[in-house]
Ligand SMILES: *[C@@H]1O[C@H](CO)[C@@H](O)[C@H](O)[C@H]1NC(C)=O
Ligand SMILES: *[C@@H]1O[C@H](CO)[C@@H](O)[C@H](O)[C@H]1NC(C)=O
Ligand SMILES: *[C@@H]1O[C@H](CO)[C@@H](O)[C@H](O)[C@H]1NC(C)=O
Ligand SMILES: *[C@@H]1O[C@H](CO)[C@@H](O)[C@H](O)[C@H]1NC(C)=O
Ligand SMILES: *[C@@H]1O[C@H](CO)[C@@H](O)[C@H](O)[C@H]1NC(C)=O
Ligand SMILES: *[C@@H]1O[C@H](CO)[C@@H](O)[C@H](O)[C@H]1NC(C)=O
Ligand SMILES: *[C@@H]1O[C@H](CO)[C@@H](O)[C@H](O)[C@H]1NC(C)=O
Ligand SMILES: *[C@@H]1O[C@H](CO)[C@@H](O)[C@H](O)[C@H]1NC(C)=O
Ligand SMILES: *[C@@H]1O[C@H](CO)[C@@H](O)[C@H](O)[C@H]1NC(C)=O
């Protein structure tokens with residue numbers, strides 16, 4: 207979640223006034239199972255408190271997963287599709303593993319997501335599918351019109367994955383009512399899978415909401431969703447040909463993120479993008495597409511694969527040098543890790559989810575080596591010498607003594623990252639978003655839902671790695687669909703429908719028209735233009751809900767501001783433009799304009815129209 211607008215990133219203004227809580231190192235600390243279980247219980251409660259109806263989510267629509275109860279510096283009082291889906295993935299796994307009380311939360315998730323799919327928003331509407339790429343909504347299930355990094359194309363895939371895992375449980379039951387429920391849930395899943403099959407090959411914003419391009423995390427979770435979605439659809443007797451046709455193209459594309467040494471987090475980026483590409487994006491992508499039944503497969507970047515191990519080593523090393531709190535760490539110690547070295551958000555700090563992710567990936571790899579040889583090559587030797595200084599190249603078979611030593615070292619290293627995190631968990635066990643690179647004090651949003659969910663999945667991974675509990679479900683990484691195809695671009699246009707049987711209202715227009723408003727308006731740097739009008743899509747003439755324009759094509763000769771808006775067909779809208787000045791004052795045009803939106807093309811596809819305007823005084 208985060209500050210993402212390009213403007214904000216460029217301004218590079220650290221958030222001031224963040225109150226650092228007093229640090230109580232090692233209050234809960236000391237690694238090991240008993241502290242992990244205590245913090246795990248705190249984390250499960252922390253998640254539940256942040257869901258509408260929970261103790262820290264008053265005024266939130268029942269069942270909606272809030273990102274954090276923090277309402278200022280930063281205000282995360284919204285629901286993000288990605289954070290909610292990752293949290294629900296954890297909840298569904300725990301439900302399957304016996305926490306039956308979670309079923310109500312899952313069913314509320316199904317119905318609230320069915321509603322959200324129909325809420326038209328600045329990314330678009332359901333009719334074209336484009337609206338599914340919207341990253342966040344108000345917690346009362348209405349659209350958020352503010353400036354943001356959109357679309358973000360990982361959300362639908364992650365939501366599909368959470369619901370597919372639940373549906374497989376429903377279908378595995380002998381109760382036919384559960385089978386009917388699976389058919390209703392499918393209507394939500396299907397919209398998300400169609401979205402992935404249609405839009406996977408287009409750019410969007412990454413999980414940190416900053417980079418417009420192709421994101422490893424997004425591509426990896428999209429591929430996973432289509433593979434498991436096709437398998438589930440077949441069980442339900444649905445047509446899955448679109449997913450089957452795109453999955454191999456996507457796996458092929460996924461290989462482009464590998465540069466021979468580590469995973470490039472972002473490719474197909476815009477000119478001027480200048481980062482190494484080493485980023486927690488890739489570590490989280492590997493975790494989210496872990497398959498306990500897979501081999502140490504490089505092509506799907508499994509945790510125990512050479513690629514994943516090399517990437518993990520490169521990732522950890524980056525943060526050794528840049529954070530003050532890591533200053534005394536030796537080359538074999540655990541360190542606090544963050545998103546990426548170039549991070550400037552809240553001055554760029556370590557995060558709980560990222561430091562825990564290192565442990566989680568190691569526990570998953572350990573579990574995979576129960577069935578796979580450890581093959582240490584010259585490429586992975588530096589990683590192995592980090593976890594086990596006397597490691598040597600060779601093949602180590604399950605059950606051999608040396609293999610057991612290596613595996614014990616992997617678990618110890620994972621534990622040392624959990625221990626490192628515990629050093630910076632304050633008394634009471636609350637998990638914020640970040641902790642200070644200077645002194646380890648918690649920073650940014652408090653009680654971050656994703657931090658709690660990440661602690662829970664790390665704990666479950668550890669339990670499974672030590673053979674003390676069940677693993678997460680397989681998604682079919684060893685299946686035919688997760689094998690290479692040819693590297694072709696691709697897109698299948700599908701038909702989206704409100705998931706009425708899952709709780710969606712039947713009000714979304716079946717088709718929409720994409721309108722480009724071109725406005726000539728001379729502006730100075732720091733002055734921004736917005737569009738608003740008399741419909742909900744145009745913010746009901748409310749200045750706060752006006753839609754931001756882009757000046758990407760602005761030149762002195764052609765002072766062009768562009769607004770792209772998806773509107774229902776055949777309605778007349780009234781609209782005006784406004785300027786927001788650097789001092790936050792607002793200048794509104796003196797005219798109200800009217801525009802008659804045309805009908806959709808006869809085949810019901812997305813229509814388009816162009817409007818050319820010139821700013822009308824006051825101002826230039
Ligand atoms: C965690 O909660 C469970 C009940 O959900 C309880 O049985 C267990 O004792 C708790 N563990 C710790 C360490 O508090
Ligand atoms: C935080 O955001 C919510 C949702 O937009 C808004 O209702 C609330 O007023 C904001 N809080 C503050 C303190 O600005
Ligand atoms: C939803 O919440 C937003 C932000 O708090 C508020 O501005 C808006 O009026 C609410 N909409 C409805 C329909 O309650
Ligand atoms: C399916 O149900 C059987 C019998 O209840 C159970 O043993 C198995 O673990 C279940 N599988 C899944 C994927 O839930
Ligand atoms: C689309 O797919 C092709 C083929 O894999 C690839 O070269 C291209 O970079 C992809 N573009 C995006 C934006 O995904
Ligand atoms: C993101 O990049 C694409 C090109 O890949 C471009 O068409 C689009 O306008 C960009 N989006 C934003 C918000 O800059
Ligand atoms: C990219 O970043 C590196 C390291 O910060 C810097 O040395 C280099 O000059 C930058 N290159 C460009 C083209 O901005
Ligand atoms: C590093 O070690 C020195 C000497 O023991 C100590 O004074 C300092 O506080 C330590 N720094 C950190 C960040 O742990
Ligand atoms: C392997 O470990 C067992 C049990 O610790 C020990 O008895 C045996 O000698 C070891 N074998 C080798 C080759 O080190």
Ligand SMILES: *[C@@H]1O[C@H](CO)[C@@H](O)[C@H](O)[C@H]1NC(C)=O
Pocket residue numbers: 348349741742745746751
């Ligand atoms: C706009 O107004 C309509 C009708 O009053 C209302 O239903 C809708 O929630 C409003 N939309 C926003 C974004 O405030």
Ligand SMILES: *[C@@H]1O[C@H](CO)[C@@H](O)[C@H](O)[C@H]1NC(C)=O
Pocket residue numbers: 726763764765818819820
């Ligand atoms: C906007 O400016 C461009 C470049 O000067 C011009 O070609 C175009 O006609 C103008 N648009 C309108 C609606 O006047």
Ligand SMILES: *[C@@H]1O[C@H](CO)[C@@H](O)[C@H](O)[C@H]1NC(C)=O
Pocket residue numbers: 740741742778779780800
């Ligand atoms: C918006 O204004 C147009 C033109 O005045 C009018 O035809 C239309 O009914 C209005 N829409 C709404 C939702 O009030």
